[in-house]
Amino acid sequence: MQQEASARGEPAGVATMQFRQGSAIRQLWETNLEVFQRDRMALFGLCIFAVFAIVAIFAPQIAPNNPLTPLKNNEGDWIKDAMPYWLAEPGEDEAEGYTNTFLLGTTNIGRDIYSQLIHGSRSALLVGFSAAAAVAVIGTVVGLLAGYYGGWVDAILMRAADVAFGIPFIPFIIVVSAFLDPSIWNVVVAMAVLLWRDTGRVIRSQVLVIKEQAFVSAARVSGASNLRIIFVYIAPSILPLSFLYGSFAIAWAILTEASVSFLGFSDPETISWGFMLQDAFNSLALSREAFYWIVPPGLCIMLTVMAGFFIGRGYEEVLFPRLRRM
Amino acid sequence: MSRGVAYYILGRFLQSVMVLWIIVTLLFLLFRLAPSNPLASYIDTTFTKQQEAALLARFGLDKPLGEQYIIYLVNLLKLDLGDTFSYSGKTVLDILGADLPNTIYLTLTSLLLAYAVGVLGGIVMAAMRGSMIERVGTTFTLMTRAAPQFWVGMLLLTFFAFQWKLLPSSGIGPPMVRYRWETEWDKLMSPVFWRHMILPTFTLALYLHGLPLLLMRSNMLEVLDQDYVTMSRLAGYSEWRVMIQTAARNAMLPVLTALTLGIGYSIGGNVVIEHVFSWPGLGRTLVRAVQQADYPLAQGAFFLIAVIIVFMNFIADILYSLLDPRVGASAQAQVS
Numbered sequence: 001m002q003q004e005a006s007a008r009g010e011p012a013g014v015a016t017m018q019f020r021q022g023s024a025i026r027q028l029w030e031t032n033l034e035v036f037q038r039d040r041m042a043l044f045g046l047c048i049f050a051v052f053a054i055v056a057i058f059a060p061q062i063a064p065n066n067p068l069t070p071l072k073n074n075e076g077d078w079i080k081d082a083m084p085y086w087l088a089e090p091g092e093d094e095a096e097g098y099t100n101t102f103l104l105g106t107t108n109i110g111r112d113i114y115s116q117l118i119h120g121s122r123s124a125l126l127v128g129f130s131a132a133a134a135v136a137v138i139g140t141v142v143g144l145l146a147g148y149y150g151g152w153v154d155a156i157l158m159r160a161a162d163v164a165f166g167i168p169f170i171p172f173i174i175v176v177s178a179f180l181d182p183s184i185w186n187v188v189v190a191m192a193v194l195l196w197r198d199t200g201r202v203i204r205s206q207v208l209v210i211k212e213q214a215f216v217s218a219a220r221v222s223g224a225s226n227l228r229i230i231f232v233y234i235a236p237s238i239l240p241l242s243f244l245y246g247s248f249a250i251a252w253a254i255l256t257e258a259s260v261s262f263l264g265f266s267d268p269e270t271i272s273w274g275f276m277l278q279d280a281f282n283s284l285a286l287s288r289e290a291f292y293w294i295v296p297p298g299l300c301i302m303l304t305v306m307a308g309f310f311i312g313r314g315y316e317e318v319l320f321p322r323l324r325r326m
Numbered sequence: 327m328s329r330g331v332a333y334y335i336l337g338r339f340l341q342s343v344m345v346l347w348i349i350v351t352l353l354f355l356l357f358r359l360a361p362s363n364p365l366a367s368y369i370d371t372t373f374t375k376q377q378e379a380a381l382l383a384r385f386g387l388d389k390p391l392g393e394q395y396i397i398y399l400v401n402l403l404k405l406d407l408g409d410t411f412s413y414s415g416k417t418v419l420d421i422l423g424a425d426l427p428n429t430i431y432l433t434l435t436s437l438l439l440a441y442a443v444g445v446l447g448g449i450v451m452a453a454m455r456g457s458m459i460e461r462v463g464t465t466f467t468l469m470t471r472a473a474p475q476f477w478v479g480m481l482l483l484t485f486f487a488f489q490w491k492l493l494p495s496s497g498i499g500p501p502m503v504r505y506r507w508e509t510e511w512d513k514l515m516s517p518v519f520w521r522h523m524i525l526p527t528f529t530l531a532l533y534l535h536g537l538p539l540l541l542m543r544s545n546m547l548e549v550l551d552q553d554y555v556t557m558s559r560l561a562g563y564s565e566w567r568v569m570i571q572t573a574a575r576n577a578m579l580p581v582l583t584a585l586t587l588g589i590g591y592s593i594g595g596n597v598v599i600e601h602v603f604s605w606p607g608l609g610r611t612l613v614r615a616v617q618q619a620d621y622p623l624a625q626g627a628f629f630l631i632a633v634i635i636v637f638m639n640f641i642a643d644i645l646y647s648l649l650d651p652r653v654g655a656s657a658q659a660q661v662s
Contacts, residue, residue: 159341159344159345162341162345162639163345163348163349163352165635165639166345166346166349166632166635166636166639167349167352167632167635168591168594168595168628168631168632168635169591169594169595170594170595170597170598170609171594171597171609171612171627171628171631172628174597174612174613174616175356175357175616175624175628176356178616178617179356179359179360180359251472255472255474258474258476258477259474259475259476259597259598262474262476262598262601263597263598263601263613264617265616274474277474277476277477277480280480281476281480281602286480286483286484286487286488286495287488289484289488289489291484294477294480294481294484295481297477298473298474298477298478298480298481301472301473301474301477302469302472302473302474302477303472305471305472305473306468306469306472309468309471309472310468
């Protein structure tokens with residue numbers, strides 16, 4: 001997947017990043033506020049996440065059926081491949097001995113597709129946000145340490161980044177998922193191990209610029225320790241950049257989790273959108289043209305991934321004003 | 327080429343070799359993590375203890391870990407990737423050698439298509455900045471990057487292969503035809519092969535075109551602000567001449583670097599598309615090998631993909647330093 005090259009668009013604008021003055025919390029708050037006030041698409045992305053978060057939290061209440069249990073008709077047979085009630089022939093359900101209330105039909109072994117879709121939001125958001133947090137935190141710390149200390153610390157960390165850039169991403173996650181017990185956390189760990197590299201490099205180059213500024217020398221003269229300078233004086237200025245990369249990382253994490261589940265390396269007891277698509281693909285839903293099964297999970301993945309992109313681009317436009325639409 | 331540049335290239339090359347060595351070591355350790363005995367799929371329940379021991383000895387698995395590591399490194403240098411567990415009588419190199427061309431055909435065709443469309447699209451988007459067309463176009467491109475590749479592939483398959491029966495749904499050709507291709511040349515000359523390539527290529531290109539398009543657009547916007555572009559405007563050149571000859575040429579550099587990197591990463595990332603279209607390439611072989619616990623094959627495929635990525639990263643760095651006078655032989659190239 002092309003994701004290694006990152007969606008950020010360009011490396012050239014980094015040098016023109018805008019800094020803010022003032023206290024750490026206020027700087028961060030102002031930047032975040034500006035992103036969502038200025039950019040309607042970023043706000044839209046935030047709304048998408050909010051809606052899916054509500055769905056994920058209340059999934060058991062919203063979903064009409066258990067997503068894993070095959071549903072049975074009056075005779076005790078599985079309700080296989082039922083069409084959505086708005087597509088099915090009227091009366092077909094009574095003839096088969098059940099009442100069709102399925103918004104998106106059932107799978108080939110009689111699981112309720114709509115309930116699976118609702119529950120799928122949980123894995124997507126869980127993986128998306130925890131992987132993004134891990135990537136942003138590791139990348140930020142690596143970038144800060146490498147940029148500030150320079151010398152051998154920088155050399156070791158940046159060679160480690162080179163190694164991470166050389167490891168094929170999806171193959172690595174497949175192998176790790178296959179070797180450990182199936183769990184969505186494998187994807188999170190594997191992503192955290194590899195994807196800090198982009199964030200780390202960019203933040204390092206930014207720290208190189210910031211540490212030459214007057215307020216850093218002033219802090220050093222007044223006797224602040226190295227760690228204090230790094231985390232109290234420098235970190236707040238580059239945190240918006242971590243948010244930028246974190247937003248894109250949410251998108252990549254959701255896409256990656258979907259791919260890994262689709263390839264069959266996820267926990268079969270956890271419903272995810274990628275798993276649903278794998279299920280559809282393997283049970284030949286394509287040749288039956290079962291769009292009600294194939295389309296909804298893909299749309300959900302696309303919406304959540306786009307939400308991450310929109311927010312990331314919002315940060316980009318505030319941090320790198322030259323990219324702004326003119 | 328100055329001496330500084332030559333030194334820079336040599337340094338980058340040695341660095342790439344080091345990186346590859348570390349990756350290979352990590353790969354060795356990673357595959358010792360495998361939960362089951364690596365021979366579990368190979369060993370029949372009817373095997374006697376002696377037969378099992380003989381088999382372990384054949385694969386060198388009875389030796390201490392350090393010795394196994396040395397043997398592994400020496401074998402890699404000799405390009406001996408071992409025997410597969412699941413395809414009897416074939417070496418890993420045989421299988422990967424047959425897969426690699428298929429992956430390369432798919433990747434290169436898709437990349438060329440994607441970058442041609444992406445560069446042109448990026449120029450158009452930059453020229454039309456702020457317009458409705460630009461907004462719709464950029465949103466569409468973002469959608470293609472957000473949609474999972476395998477899902478797009480599934481939708482295209484449903485329409486073109488199953489509903490309208492226009493194109494084949496999987497593989498590189500029907501078995502009868504495939505056995506008649508004796509060389510890669512025969513394969514490339516066969517219309518059947520190209521017909522099978524249409525859907526996977528289109529799916530991959532649709533995904534890949536986003537990066538060059540967005541890159542080109544933002545580079546163009548950056549370049550259009552520069553004095554020399556204003557100068558050529560003032561000199562009375564037509565808007566399209568300014569756009570193409572002056573701005574686009576300068577905005578192309580990062581796109582070229584992205585293309586070089588893209589070759590490496592796409593070869594490693596085609597896994598999902600190869601799986602959907604049953605395309606017999608490196609990615610599909612890797613997935614199957616992992617599923618069937620065929621560790622030598624999985625390890626070999628992983629190794630080959632990593633070599634390609636590291637090599638293309640190296641080429642991209644060199645290209646960048648040769649094409650961009652600002653980078654030259656200095657350490658600046660590190661700031662990517």
